[in-house]
Every structure is written in structure tokens, then in C-alpha cells.
Amino acid sequence: MSLPPGFLDELRTRSSLSQVVGRKVVWDARKSNQGKGDMWAPCPFHQEKSASFHVDDRKGFYYCFGCHAKGDAISFVRETENVGFMEAVEILAREAGMPMPERDPQAQQKADKRTQLAEVMELAVRWFRLQLQTSGAAEARAYLERRGLDKSALERWEIGFAPDSWQGLWDALKGKDIADELILGAGLAKPSTKGGKPYDTFRGRIMFPIRDARGRAIAFGGRAMDPADKAKYLNSPETELFDKGRSLYNVRDARTAAGKGQPLLVAEGYMDVIALHGAGFEAAVAPLGTAITENQLQMLWRIAPEPIITLDGDTAGQRAAMRLIDLALPLLEAGQSLRFAMMPEGQDPDDLLKAAGPEALQKLLDNAVPMVQLMWQRETEGRVFDSPERKAALDKALREKIMLIKDPSIRSHYGQAIKDLRWQLFRARPATKRAGGMREVGARWQAPPQAPMPSTKASVLVVATGAGSTEHLREAVILAAFATCPAIVEDFESGLEAMRCADATHARLRDLLLRHAAQGESVLQERISATLGADALEILTSQRHVAIVPCVRRPGNTEMAAMTVAEELAKLEAARGLSEEIAEAVEDIGETADEAVTWRLSEAARAADRAARAAQEDTAEYDVGDNGARISRDERSALDSLLGNIKFEKTNGRDKG
Template sequence: MAGKIPRQFIDDLLARTDIVELIDSRVGLKKAGKDYQACCPFHNEKSPSFTVSQDKQFYHCFGCGANGNAISFVMEYDKLEFVDAIEELASMLNLDVPREQGTSSGPQRTAEQKRSDYDLMLHAARFYQHQLKHHANSKTVIDYIKGRGLSGETAKKFMIGYAPSEWEALCQQLGRNKEQKEQLVELKLASEKSPGRQFDFFRDRLMFPIRDKRGRVIAFGGRVMQADQGPKYLNSPETRIFHKGFELYGLYEAKQAHKKLEHILIVEGYMDVVALAEQGIEYAVAALGTATTAEHMHTLFRTTDKVICCYDGDRAGRDAAWRALENALPYLGDGKSLKFVFLPDGEDPDSLVQKEGKDAFEARLSEADDFTKVLFNKLSQEIDLTQDAGKAKLLSDALPLIEKIPSDFYQENILEHLGRLIGRTREQLNNRVKSPKQQHAIERKFKITPMRQAIGILLQHPSLATSIAYMPELAEMKIAGIELFLRIQHLALEREGITTAQILESFRDGAEYDALVKLATWQHQINDDRLETVFKNTFKFIEDQCLNYRLETLLIKDKTQGLSSEERLECHLLTQALKGSNS
């Protein structure tokens, strides 16, 4: 695993990226006073409530609550993970993404070396496409493709190709020097049984290029065309650019086919994805020779609100469905939907959609089972619910799964169903589940205290850090929020010109991040000409709080233990300072 991206690089990346230019290139912004506006790209609306601040380098939607900096926008808009978003922004600026030493398992690769990997994979995909049309076996392969009901248009859309039957066809074409030969082996396009002697990894197979979220070819799936030619599917092993537990075949193509994916269908194989696309069902994806992982589910629910899992109705299919369900539970927030379709014996999506057509197949999807039905069918297997032992078993198995679900609605619905099965009321079961309701109540009661006001003003206007003294000793007073205030002030003093977006990025993985985002979007209604005065007065109030706390501590100690001469002097000075402050 590569080392972490240095914090300094992330800060510099945000400093070099103008969020207004970034968002304007994707959404289209209009000037509105100091800020810019547009209709929110993250929810449907007719009048603009999405604002972008040039000063803060921060966006916020007053309709749906979406907010963040340039990195957050790329993550949400392009559906990328954090590291991918960093690399995307860096590539726009022609920057290499450095990695910290110490946690890396190998030498760092430059942006040019990474581009070389992706270029080689693309050249391989184009080589296989060329062979599909020009190899001596091409007629046989094309006849096979047509026999599977696929058109040339679909083959082109998915970059389907043919790996020649010869042992060294790809190696001879792309491995023309020592470095290229090594790269072919490292990216698992070639194998090497003896030093300097490479042969093609894929031979005599129909080739399905696997593309990442940014459309880059990162791996291949190869399918035999005759039953006696070895394993039905041969997938690329993991490489430095391919991690199968994180990638989904067909996701890039589905996103290209739809401006917004209303739902995504998970199927088992490459051929299922392309056969469905051929029939106009262009929202199917497949896991890559592995079970549907938590990372897959995270990606899917970041891309759409509704996921439908389509599996065989046999035991293996239902086991696969259960693994998918377990991995999906933490991502089932309000508005998210997970459903399951089980196909008739002997059928897969490929065969079924060709047999009954798009409309009939989509009718099956419209009647998909909600995940709660699959959940209780699985948990109730081999349990006698007429006996107390069976009811207790169901309760103990169900509660840990229910606790994983972030949606209050789903939790209450499942608890009500569970209660009917075991003879308990939902109210009796509510106490057994750690519900997110309490956290929601806390969020609703987010009041602007003097400390939050000071932090909020400083966060939105970091230049005010110089208008007050930096007093790290106040952290010893243990006043709630003072350590956070001082950390933000120190950041602002240390880096002249730092923006709200950069400060927030420093706290992205911290417990304070959500509260800071609220303060970054807080509408303080303070005129610019009064801002510094209000900030100074608020800080003075907090400083007095800290001094009072220290004085009270010393007075209590004086009564219980006595004070040293230094502490008596401090007590005297604090008393005088507070008198002066109040006079």
C-alpha cells in the first residue's frame, strides 16, 4: 500500500485550485453579490440554492445541505474516493501526487510512470479490439459474439476484443524493450516462467476491458468461447492499479449512459452486463470474480439511491445475496433502497433478457423483494419461532444487524416486524438498539454559543487570527472548545492567506469536522465593518471565562490545600485583571 499523501501537498493543491473555476466548468455558475450561484448538482431544484464562495473556497447548498471544498466537490460530483479526487485535481494542474515514506511497500511512482501504466493498458485493449477484426480467428469470434446476441455497437461501447491464440502476440507487439517487457509482467498482461522469456497471460479468449471510475483501463476479464478451453472466466490478478474488491465492471459505462443513475442493477458476470446493455438496460454492473464487498456497496450508494441485486435462486445465489446485504447495511441511510431479485433455475440475466425482452425483465425488477424480506427469511431459517429459544435466537441475531443501519425509518420498520415475530412491541425493542436518534437530536439543538461564534467567525475569516493575541496557555483552562479555537488560530497564523476550505481539510478525518462544517456554513448576519469588533469582544468574553475558571480553581485549592507563593501572586493578578475587565 502506498504511503499517505502529505498534508502540505493537499493544502497546496487546494491553494492552487480555484473552486469557482472548477465548479463552473462542470455546473455553470452565475455571480450573485460576493459569491456565485447555480441550481444544485446534487439534488433537483428549480431555483438556485447552491452557492460557491471565492473567499472561503467553499460551496454550500441551502436546499440539501451539500457542502465542502474542491476535493469534496470532485468526490461527490465525479463519484470518486478521496485519493482518486486528489489525483484528479493534481492531474488538472499537471502535478505528481507525492507519498510519505515509511508506509510504502516499494519505490514511489511519478505521475508520468502512472500514466505509462494506464497507457499500456489502453494499448492492450486497442490491440485486442484490432485482433477481433483482423486475426485469422476473427470470423469465428465475431460469429460467437453475434450468436450471443451482441451487436457491433455494444461491442464497441464496452471495448470488447479478442486475445489471440498465439503464445506471444501481445508481448511481441507491446514488449519491444526490457522496460516494456517488465511492465507487461507487472501489470499481469504477460507471465514469465524463466528470466527474459514472457508469454501472454490471456490467449484465445473474448476480452472485456475493466475501466475505473475515471474511464481508464485497469484490468481485463477473458472468457473462453468453447467449454473445453479451461476456466470459463480468467480475470486479471491484482496489480498496482487494479484492486478487484473496489472496482465494478460496467459502472463507468453506466454513468456515461445516464446523466443521473436512478438505480443500479448488480449482476454476476461480464456477459450479463453487456447482454442487458444490448437490450437497453444500461444500468447493470458486476463484481469482478468476487463477492459484493462493503467497498462496492459504498461506491454504489454514493452513485445512486437504489441498488437492485440480481442473483440465481439456488443456494449459492442466496448466499451471495446475504453477503451483499450484510455489506450494504451501514450505507442504508434515509432515501436509500436495497432490493433483491432471484432468477428461475437455470437462468441468468443474459439468457433471461434475450428470452423475454427488456420490458418483461424490467417488470421482474419492479417486483424485487425489499432487503427486509431477505433479512428475515435468512434469519428465520432453521429457527422454531413457536419456542422461546427460537425467538431469543432471532432477537440476538437480528439486533447487531439492525444497529448497523443508519436510517431511523428502517430501524423502526424492522423492529416492528421483529416484534411481531417474537411477540414484543416496538417500544420494548427500541431500548435494545443503539439508535442514531439521539445524535440527530443533538444536531437539531446546535446552538451558537460564544465559543461557537468565535470559532465560526475565525473559520470563515481566518485573517482575523492576527487581531487577537495567541494565548496557547488558555488550553490549560479546559473550557469547552478552547483547544479547537487555538488550533484553528494557530493554523491561520502559521499560514498567511489560508482559506476556510484548507482549514476544514485539516480536520476532515477528525471528530470535530461535522461541527466545523456547520460553523463554516453558519449565516452570522454580522456586517463586514463590525466583524472584527464582534470577534474581539467574543474572544474577550471567552478569555474572561478562562481566567475566572483558573481563579476559581485557585480559590478552591486555597481553602482545601493552601497555595504556594507563586500561586498567591497569580491569584492576585487574576483578581486585578478581572476587575479591570469588568470596570
């Protein structure tokens, strides 16, 4: 509905903000000056003892110097009463004695129809409640008593009973001269396909009235008493009053409780909400027999920024949580998300409260996990990531989910959270022994560290002499390249993960790169300084074999850094293949000699050949000086030639003299 120009200005003029706010706060008499409209009180939006909430009655605005809440009378009513804009306007207009603007005739007619339907629904609520007291409802009363609902709970939730008769409610409403179209329009009866009287929608069921945010009865939920009934729970059909995908059970009272600071809980059914409310968790709602819709999700976020989903601890409950995550991801905004409290297996909130009490439920709520944690769990639980292909599939699945998030800031934070979880999965678990000498590390298999090889073995084994120190030097170059150009880490993540880093400092730097490179160079360097020391990077890059690397001398050249890392990782891999084949060959030599030993030795030879070729490729471009520094062979040849010419000229000069 649109409001005419000037209506809101007049409403604000007529409404005294100090009177509106005064219903929710106690003014500080020492700081307040009522004559000037300058009022102070403890803030109603957050817990505090001092009076930091200021109301300027003349200007019609409030501001809290603690939580920075601000607004006018309309926004105050919206926040404290948890209502929408038009509802807040109607509340203030009523208090100010201002009539709301007239609607157009068609809209008025439609509103009148809805009002009539709501009145019929109230008659049905009263009739069902009366039927619960009859002898025919003895079994229903016994069931409700077994479920722990006493007389006060039945009154509070207006629970009733629909007798197992075809026209019980129809005849009762017709006896009050209610028109057929209103009974049918409210969804309380269905027309007969055989030309007879319409028949009741609900028969032989315990009845739960469903009310909207304004408190109007708009529908019913009926629980069948006959175990053989195909539909255990049945909701009213959709009507002009009732849209199942836009309604929540107990939304009105939950909104009020959430406005007072209680966490908003989303349960699965009526009985869960009733049990939660009875245990003190009054801000509880439930969808109406279906998965949560986008409209219901937006309703939840209008009530509270981070509802807690309390789903049943069974397979169906977990599937519902995963569907909800997929629905919510594109709708996320800053400060607007979901948390999940999964009940123990086979229990719903009602079962848990009866078995362990409110304290057990509160503990689950305190430990409710964020969406990103549950999303990660879905993609990793029960799976083994022991190959590059499986890791790549995990990365792809998670990347596709994260890309659903429209907000770039949230998308970035999700990406970082996933990187942290991935790091924990693949790096943080302690290793356990496995047959064949392999170790399980996180979700991957890794060969155990190799002991130094004895020099008395066959000549092919002697190739490994000094391999450990060479590997250490290459690791230093790779880590320095990554640290000075963190933008390339993502492209070489699997290679970086595979680096063993026997040196503890190298290992810690590797882990810091994996976890924080995506956050940018400044953040990464802060983390490195905080963990390894302020001069850690300087010490690394000043080493002779590192300082001469071009991408380290000229930081920021991503192409050069990528080429350096790719080359050094390839050489590491070749050297590692050699070491592993040597170790396996040595193990075979220690046992019975057979063809397997010969095969191992041939594999070691091939690995050695690959390592040698890699080294030759390296020296094709560089020579190593006496001090261990790499010198460009082209530059050295040019220098040697120049020096030779100078020597020749001097010699010729002496001969001429």
C-alpha cells in the same frame, strides 16, 4: 499521499467556485449578482425548478436551501464527478495550473512502474482488438453476434480475442521492445517451467478489458471458446495494477451515470453489465468472478448509498445474496444499505432483457426488497413454526444476525422490522381447516374456538360454567398490565400471542402490544389511541376488576406487573386446558362410547383440578367482594377483627350501664 501545509488553501484561493459550479448549472440571472460573487441556480443535486442553490464565490462555499447540500470546490467536484478526495484535488490543481506536490523517490519509482505497466496493458488491448478481426476469430465473432453485440458495442467495450497460440501476444510485445519484466509484471504472460520462453496467459478466449476508476486498463477477463475448458471465465492474475477484490467491471462509467441520478446496479458478469448498459441502465458494475468483498462493497457505497443487487434467479444467486447480507450487516450506516432485485428463476439480467425488455427489469428494480426482508426470508422460507421450540430457534437466529449491526439506531430499526414481520407471520394469515378440528393460523396450529357447553352434561363438564366471562376478565387484567408497563411484553411474548381474545377490542389491543411495545410507552399509547380511541386505555383500566390490580394502580412497577401477568397467564392456561379437554370429551361422547371417552373425561377432570388449584391459590391471598372487587384476605381479617373489638367494647359498655 500527504499534501504540504497551505497547498489546499492556495488551491481554494486559485479556484473560482462559480466557474467550477458553472459547468454543471445555469445561473439565474435575476437572482445572481456576479460582481459580488453572489450566484444562484437550480440545485444540481436534486430536481427543482426554482433557484435555491447559492454560491458565495468570495467565501468559496455553496449551500442548497432545498436539499441542504453544502461544501467547497473540492467537495463539489467529488460529488458531481463521483471521484475521491485526491482525484478531486488533482482535477482542480490541473485547472488552476498548480503542480501537484512531488512524492518521495520510492513512491515516485513505484508510480512510474505502474504507469509503464498501464502502457503495456493498453498495447495488449489494441492487439487483442485487432485479433478479433482476423479469420481465426470467426467463431468468437459469431458468438458475440448471437449474444446481441453489434459493431458499436464491440467498439464501446473494446472487446478483443486471444488466439489459441502459446506466444502470440508475447511475440507481438517483444516486437515493440517491451521488457520481459513488464510483460510478466502486467500478468499478460507466465514464465515457463521447462526453461523455454514465457507463454501467454490468455489463449483461445474472448477478451474483456477491465479499467479502474481513472480509466486505466488494469486487467482482462477472458471467456473461453472451448466448451471443455476447465475455466469458463479467467481473470488476469493480481499485479501491482490489479487487485481483484478492490476492482469492479465498468466502475468508471457507472460512477458517472450514478452521479447523474441513475440507480447503481450490481450484476454478476461482464455480459450482464453490457446488456444493462445497452438497455439504458448505464450505472451497472460487476465483481470479477468472485463473491463481493468488503472493499468492493465500500466502493459501491462511495458511488451510491443504496446499490441494487441484481443477482441471478438460481440457487447460486440466492446463496450469493445471503453471503452478501452477512458481509454487509456489520458495515451498515444510516442511509447506507443494499436492496435486492432477484431475477426470475433460471434467468440473469441479460436473459430477462432479451425475453421481456427493459420495462420488465425496471419493474423488478422498482420492487427491489431491502436487506431485512431477504434476511427474514432466509430464516423462514419453507419452514413451519408449529412449536415453541421452533419459534425460539427463529428468534435466536434473527437476534444473532441483528446483533452484528454496529450502529445502535439501525440495530433498533431492524429489531422493530423483524417484530412486524414476525407479527404478520404468526397473526395475519387467515385460518384454514385441518383434520381433527384444528386450524392452521400463520405458521402454528391452534384449537378452534369452543362453543358454550350444555348444562345437561356430566357433572365434570359443569365446571366450565362461566368460564368464558372469567377468561374475559383475566384477559383485561393482563392487557392492562402490559399497556401500563410495556417493558415486560418481550418476556411474555409467546403467552400474549397465545391469548385468543374472543372480544374484538381485546384482540386489537393484543396485536398493538405485540407490534409496538418495543417502541416505548409513548409510541404504544399513541398507536392505541389512534386505533382504539383516545379514551381506550382509560376505559380499560377503570373497570372494577382491573382498577384494583396493584400494577395498574401503580404503573411502572415492572416486578409487580410481571408477577401479575405470570399469575394470570398461568390461570388462563389452566382454564384453557379444561375447556379443550371438555370439548374433546363432548366430541367423543357424540360418537361411539369406548375407552377413549373415559380417558377424555379423566383428562378433563385433571384439567378441572388444575384450574381449581389455581383458583384456590388465588383466593388464598384475595377474597372477592359483593361488587366483584378483589380484597386482600389479610386486610379483611384485620378489618373484621377491628370491627369485632369495637362491637365487643360497645356491648360491654351497655352491659355496664
